[in-house]
Amino acid sequence: xxxxxxxxxYLGAGKTTLLNHFxxxxxxxxxxxxxxxxxxxxxxxELIASRGETTITLTNGxxxxxxxxxxxxxxxxxxxxxTPPEHIVVEASGVAEVNQxxxxxxxxxxxxxxxxxxxxxETLLEKVNDRYVGQTVRRQINSADLVILNKVDLIDPSxxxxxxxxLKQAHPKxxxxxxxxxxxxxxxxxxxxxxxxxxxxxxxxxxxxxSWNHVLNDPVTREQLEFFAEGLDATVxxxxxxxxxxxxxxxxxxxxxxxxxxxxxxxxxxxTRLVAIGLAGQIDTRSLDALAAQSFGGAR
Amino acid sequence: xxxxxRARTIITMNPSNPCGTHVAVRDGMILGVGTYDExxxxxxxxxxxxxxxYVIVPGFVEGHAHxxxxxMLQRPxxxxxxxxxxxxxxxxxxxxxxxxxxxxxxxxxxxxxxxxQLIAEGFDPIYFPDQPRLNRHHLDQVSTTRPIFIHHANGHxxxxxxxxxxxxxxxxxxxxxxxxxxxxxxxxxxxxxPPAMSLCRSAFREIQRSNMTELAIQNFAALARNAxxxxxxxxxxxxxxxxxxxxxxxxxxxxxxxPLRVAQYNLPAMPGATADFESIAKEFxxxxxxxxxxxRFLGVKFVLDGSIQGFTALLNQPGYFSGEDHGQxxxxxxxxxxxxxxxxxxxxxxxxxxxxxRTQDLAIETIEALLKxxxxxxxxxxxxxxxxTTQAQLRKMAKLGLCANFFTNHLWYWGDQHYEITxxxxxxxxxxxxxxxxxxxxxxxxxxxxxxTPLGPLHTMWCAVNRVxxxxxxxxxxxxxxxxxxxxxxxxxxxxxxxxxxxxxxxEAGKQADFAVLHDDPLAVEPMVIRDIKVWGTVLGxxxxxxx
Ligand SMILES: [Zn+2]
Numbered sequence: 093x094x095x096x097x098x099x100x101x102y103l104g105a106g107k108t109t110l111l112n113h114f115x116x117x118x119x120x121x122x123x124x125x126x127x128x129x130x131x132x133x134x135x136x137x138e139l140i141a142s143r144g145e146t147t148i149t150l151t152n153g154x155x156x157x158x159x160x161x162x163x164x165x166x167x168x169x170x171x172x173x174x175t176p177p178e179h180i181v182v183e184a185s186g187v188a189e190v191n192q193x194x195x196x197x198x199x200x201x202x203x204x205x206x207x208x209x210x211x212x213x214e215t216l217l218e219k220v221n222d223r224y225v226g227q228t229v230r231r232q233i234n235s236a237d238l239v240i241l242n243k244v245d246l247i248d249p250s251x252x253x254x255x256x257x258x259l260k261q262a263h264p265k266x267x268x269x270x271x272x273x274x275x276x277x278x279x280x281x282x283x284x285x286x287x288x289x290x291x292x293x294x295x296x297x298x299x300x301x302x303s304w305n306h307v308l309n310d311p312v313t314r315e316q317l318e319f320f321a322e323g324l325d326a327t328v329x330x331x332x333x334x335x336x337x338x339x340x341x342x343x344x345x346x347x348x349x350x351x352x353x354x355x356x357x358x359x360x361x362x363x364t365r366l367v368a369i370g371l372a373g374q375i376d377t378r379s380l381d382a383l384a385a386q387s388f389g390g391a392r
Numbered sequence: 393x394x395x396x397x398r399a400r401t402i403i404t405m406n407p408s409n410p411c412g413t414h415v416a417v418r419d420g421m422i423l424g425v426g427t428y429d430e431x432x433x434x435x436x437x438x439x440x441x442x443x444x445x446y447v448i449v450p451g452f453v454e455g456h457a458h459x460x461x462x463x464m465l466q467r468p469x470x471x472x473x474x475x476x477x478x479x480x481x482x483x484x485x486x487x488x489x490x491x492x493x494x495x496x497x498x499x500x501x502x503x504x505x506x507x508x509q510l511i512a513e514g515f516d517p518i519y520f521p522d523q524p525r526l527n528r529h530h531l532d533q534v535s536t537t538r539p540i541f542i543h544h545a546n547g548h549x550x551x552x553x554x555x556x557x558x559x560x561x562x563x564x565x566x567x568x569x570x571x572x573x574x575x576x577x578x579x580x581x582x583x584x585x586p587p588a589m590s591l592c593r594s595a596f597r598e599i600q601r602s603n604m605t606e607l608a609i610q611n612f613a614a615l616a617r618n619a620x621x622x623x624x625x626x627x628x629x630x631x632x633x634x635x636x637x638x639x640x641x642x643x644x645x646x647x648x649x650x651p652l653r654v655a656q657y658n659l660p661a662m663p664g665a666t667a668d669f670e671s672i673a674k675e676f677x678x679x680x681x682x683x684x685x686x687x688r689f690l691g692v693k694f695v696l697d698g699s700i701q702g703f704t705a706l707l708n709q710p711g712y713f714s715g716e717d718h719g720q721x722x723x724x725x726x727x728x729x730x731x732x733x734x735x736x737x738x739x740x741x742x743x744x745x746x747x748x749x750r751t752q753d754l755a756i757e758t759i760e761a762l763l764k765x766x767x768x769x770x771x772x773x774x775x776x777x778x779x780x781t782t783q784a785q786l787r788k789m790a791k792l793g794l795c796a797n798f799f800t801n802h803l804w805y806w807g808d809q810h811y812e813i814t815x816x817x818x819x820x821x822x823x824x825x826x827x828x829x830x831x832x833x834x835x836x837x838x839x840x841x842x843x844x845t846p847l848g849p850l851h852t853m854w855c856a857v858n859r860v861x862x863x864x865x866x867x868x869x870x871x872x873x874x875x876x877x878x879x880x881x882x883x884x885x886x887x888x889x890x891x892x893x894x895x896x897x898x899x900e901a902g903k904q905a906d907f908a909v910l911h912d913d914p915l916a917v918e919p920m921v922i923r924d925i926k927v928w929g930t931v932l933g934x935x936x937x938x939x940x
Contacts, residue, residue, distance in 0.1 A: 103724045128665035159662060160633055162600075164590050185664040186724040191569075195587035198568040200561060224706070224725045224754055227717070 094171075095179040095283060096197035100190030100232045101210035102219055106242040107183050108132055110210055110274040110281075114181050115139075115154050119278055122153040124170040124177030128185055130158060163196065171201065179205065179282060187228050191235035203355070205283045206348035209236035210274060213247050216255050220262070233263050237349035238280075238329060244270040267329055267349035269371065277301055280329055280369055283346050301329075302372040304380045308364040311337040312388050314354055317345045320387035321352040324368065327375045331368040336360030364388070394418045394437035395934065396428070399448040401913055404899040405884045415448065417905040420933035424901050442936065446928050447913045449879065450898050451622025451906035452849035453886035455797045456743075456776050456839030459626050462611030463603035464513045464543075464843045468499050471514030471545055473805065475846050478614035480940030486515070489523060489530055496534040509539040509556065511595050513843075516545040518701060518809055525572070526551045528581025541595035545844070546702055550583045552592055557581065560592050604630075604637045609644050617651040618939040619848045620908030620927040623887065623896050627743060627776065628693045629656040632675055645687040651930065651937040653906070655688045655890050657743050660735070663695035664722040673734035680740065685933070690890055691741035693776075694732065696723050697751040700779060700814050701806050705748030707780065713816030719748060728758045729765070736762045741891060742773040743797070749780040756788050763792060774889050776839065779823050780815065786825070786832040795889045796836040798824040800855040801845040807861035821868030826856050826881070828871060837886035838878075850914065853878040854923035875915050875922060907931040 099107050111133060114123050127133055130148065133156065141151045146169065148156040155177060157166050163182070170177055180202070184190050190207055197204025209232050212219075219229045233239055239259065244252055252270070259268055269276065277298045312335045324331055324347060334357070336342030342360035346353045347368075368380060395417050402412045404425050416423040416431040424431045462478065469475045469483040470492055477483055486492045492515070499510060517525060531540045531553035539556035552562075557579060562571070564579050570588025574580045583589045590596045602608060616624045631638035644650055658676065661667035679689040698704020698720050703712060706719035723731070735742055742759075746752040752775055759773055775781070775789070776797040789796065802810070803824060811820035822828075829836045838852035845851075856878045859867045866872075873881075887897025896904050909928040917925065929938040 103726055128661065129667050131668040132666065159665065160667070162662065164586070164596075185662075185666060186727075187664050187721050189720060192585055192587060195568045195570060195585070196590075198566055199587070199591065200566070204567075222725075223750065224721050227719060228721060 093203045094176060094201060095205040096202045097179065097181045097205045097282060098184055098190050098194045098197070098207045099181060099210065100184040100188060100193070100207065100236070101186070102212070102215075102225060102229050102232070103186040104215070105210040105212040106240070106274045107210050108134075110208065110240070111181065111183055113274060113276070113278075114281065115150060115156070117278060118152055118154050120152075121179060121282075122155070122175070122177045124180045125154065125156045126159050126163070126166045126170075126180065126182040127156060128159050128183065130156065163193070167196065167199075187225060189228075189235075190232050194235065203353065204351070205346070206237040206351060207235055208238050208240060208281065209233055210240045210242050213241050213243050213252060213255050213270070216241075217258060220258070230262070233259070233266060236266055237351045239266050239268045240274060240276065241268055241270040242274055243272070245272045265350055267326055269329060283330065283332055283348065298372075300372055301369055302375055304368045304370070304375060304377045306366040306380070306384050308388060310363060311335045311342055312364050314343055316387050317343060317354050318352070320366070320383060321345060321347050321354070323383045323387065325379075327370045328368045328380075329370055331366065333364065333366035334360045335364040336362055338362055394423065394434055395440050396431055396437050397440045397443055397448070397907075397931070398428070399443045400445055402448040402899060403450075403879070403913070403915065405450050405880060406898045406900045409900070415899060415905070415907075417934045420905055420935070422899055422901055422903050422905050425899050443909050443928070447910045448899070448907045449910060449914070450883040451896065451908050451930055451932065452620045452882050453837070453890065453892070453897050454616065454621045454624040454839060454842075454847060454849060455774075455837040455886045455889055456627045456799075457616075457624055457842040457847055458628060459608055459612045460603045461615055461842035461847055462613070463605065463608035465611050465615070466602050466605070466607055468495075468510075468512045469514045470495055470512045470542065472516055472519040475514065476615065476618060476848070478611040478618070478940065480618060489520070489526065493530065493533050496531070496540065500535050500538055503538070506538065509541060509559075509595055509598070510535075511541045511543060511598060513543050514545050515542050515551070517549070518806070525580070525582055527572075527574070528553050528557065528579070531581065539594070541592055543595075543599060546699065548585055548702060550589045550592070550595070552581050552583060552595075554581070556592055556595065560594065562591050566591070604634065604640065606640055606644060609641065613650060613652040614940060615842070615847045617930050617937050618927060619850070620910065620930055621652065621847060621849060622906035622908065622930050622932050623653040623655060623890070623892065624847070625655045625657060625890065627657045628695065629658040631656060631679065631689070632658045632660060632672065633662070641687055642684075645684065648935065650686050651932055653686050653688065653896070653932070655690050655892070657691045657693040657741075658689065659695070660692050660731075666724065666727065666731075669731050670734045673738050673740070676735065676740055677738050688892075690892075691743060692735045693743045693745065694723065695745040696755060697721055697746060697748050700747050700802075701809060703814070705780075706750040707748045707815075708750045708753070712814060714813055719750070721751060721754070723754070725754055728754065729761045732758060732762060733765065736768060736771070736773075737766050739768070741771065743776050744774070745777055746775050747777045747779055749782055749785065752778065752781060752785055756785060756792065756794065759792055759794055769793075772889055772891055777841075780819060781825055781829070782822075783828060783832070786828055786834050790833045794834070796829055796834050797839050797889060798826060798829075798836055798856070799841055800824045800826070800838040800852045801840050803855045803859050803867055804851075804861060805845050807859075807867050808863045808865065811861070811865060811867065822871065823867060824856065825868075825871050826873045826877070830873060830877060835885055835888055837881045837889050848923070849882040850925055850927070851923045853882050853914065854919075856881065857919045857922060860920075875919055879914055905931055905934040
């Protein structure tokens with residue numbers, strides 16, 4: 093299964109900056125990035141391994157592919173590669189219906205890792221009321237698993253507060269993180285690959301984000317995982333987990349914002365491991381402990 | 393060698409010489425129109441009597457069609473309305489599910505390869521409001537073994553039978569939103585929007601591919617010829633996006649037996665997407681220079697929104713009459729001037745797809761901004777569809793020199809739905825406001841948007857003249873125009889929009905000998921039968937092409 097991420101957001105919000113983070117800080121993961129305009133993406137010449145008519149291959153194994161010939165053709169082109177990417181990231185156009193693009197993440201062979209919508213904090217309140225794009229921008233935000241409120245360094249704190257308040261009021265269920273130049277750690281932006289080993293559960297140290305970990309010796313049920321995921325509050329940006337029995341088969345949990353996916357998978361180690369990522373100072377590890385106890389009461 | 397064609401009547405659309413009985417042609421060029429005495433003096437000639445019982449009008453100019461019109465008819469047609477086929481036969485409209493199943497059974501029985509998928513075109517659920525949605529169980533009555541895919545007329549929906557779903561491993565655990573389900577949560581076979589439709593990869597690919605084939609282009613040209621069209625746009629061509637399609641176009645149109653002048657307006661990028669428009673415009677200019685007699689590259693097409701009946705057109709207040717507003721702009725308004733400026737500066741004409749009037753406001757504002765940056769007195773940029781054009785917009789368009797290309801066929805094909813469902817009575821009556829455009833001085837033409845509706849200028853004219861709906865309404869009688877005004881829009885004014893009015897669109901000395909040959913005079917018959925006039929065929933650059 094190949095992970096699939098949609099990056100949406102209106103013009104100038106910072107989508108391309110975000111894409112560059114995927115490409116240049118891929119931490120060894122091979123991202124396939126689908127973009128409309130090669131010209132707009134600013135890749136260091138040293139990073140470019142080769143350039144084809146519709147693709148650019150990077151030295152770190154990532155690949156950019158043009159959307160000029162349509163979305164499905166671009167995806168199929170990536171899937172047909174000798175070594176297809178592990179994770180496909182598509183940059184939606186500024187006025188795209190991101191929810192529709194996100195549906196491609198449910199094609200067989202792919203799984204939807206998340207819809208990230210970047211918002212320029214300086215223009216948000218103006219754009220959501222714009223007569224031409226207001227509806228579109230609202231729909232984009234409403235479809236987001238995670239809204240990235242970008243350029244917060246450029247703004248008066250009162251405006252930032254007003255943005256948060258508007259978002260909370262207009263889209264109460266949407267998870268929001270703020271950023272400067274979309275600088276967010278990869279584990280916030282992308283779920284971990286399926287073939288996860290225990291060591292990769294460790295969340296890198298980061299000034300603004302922190303993680304909560306939980307380990308049980310026994311497997312848990314799908315219902316228990318669902319209960320746990322539904323109980324996560326808005327301070328949790330992402331959560332993931334695996335749970336396996338003695339046979340090696342088990343379950344995987346992926347949570348990004350409101351999106352909860354529980355899938356069956358093989359080769360899961362015995363026991364249950366969970367991690368949640370949230371904003372430092374906001375995520376409440378004690379209530380997460382309590383939620384875990386409540387969810388998995390019987391298991392140890 | 394001079395040929396003098398004799399006709400019952402020749403209508404020239406040349407105001408200073410409006411009619412005649414004879415037209416003299418040398419090397420594909422008109423020498424003159426008038427009486428025999430007036431044209432015989434050009435020299436030694438033969439008289440061609442083929443059309444002596446027929447009426448000659450200027451070859452029709454279709455300002456908005458797509459090669460898809462020919463592509464889709466490589467497959468069986470199962471739409472609600474009759475549809476002319478390239479071979480001259482008529483595919484009869486399907487008025488009930490029972491008739492649909494019967495038709496599909498016939499097609500199934502005629503297929504020899506038992507594995508071959510059956511893809512049919514043109515079904516539209518909007519005409520079956522009292523029926524449950526078409527689902528796989530209906531189609532399973534046709535076959536439980538042959539994969540069947542019904543591609544709906546709006547292009548956004550499809551219905552598959554159980555065998556087709558199985559073939560593509562489409563199971564109920566797939567989470568794609570567009571996978572319609574019954575009350576029990578089982579997949580019912582309706583696939584909404586491209587992500588879900590693309591699950592049936594075999595059918596979806598076939599449909600995509602079929603618009604790029606040689607047969608698609610030949611069908612397209614045959615349909616145009618059968619309808620009396622001699623110059624036809626392919627508005628939204630992909631010659632820039634898919635250069636291999638371009639080679640096919642060139643190879644076919646170089647042949648003198650190709651019965652059509654094609655005016656291609658290409659897409660510069662996928663709708664809504666940013667691109668390096670500066671360098672793309674340069675490619676357009678190069679392409680324009682490479683045009684030939686039967687293949688021209690005149691300008692660029694920008695698709696700016698969706699459709700009214702799909703509720704994806706962006707409307708001004710008070711919005712949609714009923715149904716949920718999914719209005720969607722396919723352009724970044726803050727960038728639109730930058731997107732279009734390179735084309736405008738290069739002297740290319742810009743055609744903007746606007747179905748909603750809010751979108752049209754944006755198009756008008758954008759052109760106004762372009763003209764302030766780079767004056768272009770004779771741009772003839774065009775708003776195409778322009779269905780909900782308001783009076784204020786017409787006044788502004790007249791000032792800016794913008795043309796309108798009205799989708800008059802909507803008055804017939806969706807007129808009742810617009811009245812009852814999408815925009816309500818007042819705005820349905822004001823759809824395609826031809827009379828107002830005349831009054832305000834906005835140059836306009838009509839279109840079929842084929843394959844959305846069939847190629848047929850006599851039909852688009854008939855709609856503009858009568859404004860009648862299938863349920864018998866007359867939508868906005870004050871917006872009706874006369875047959876002569878309609879013929880002007882379908883010929884010389886359409887040519888004007890394409891910057892081709894010095895070459896085609898009227899029958900004048902020095903212009904192309906492009907005729908539509910009709911069994912009757914559209915200006916003399918009862919207005920209600922204009923669409924029933926039979927087309928004998930066309931003459932293109934002096935060559936005779938009989939309709940199939
Ligand atoms: Zn069209």
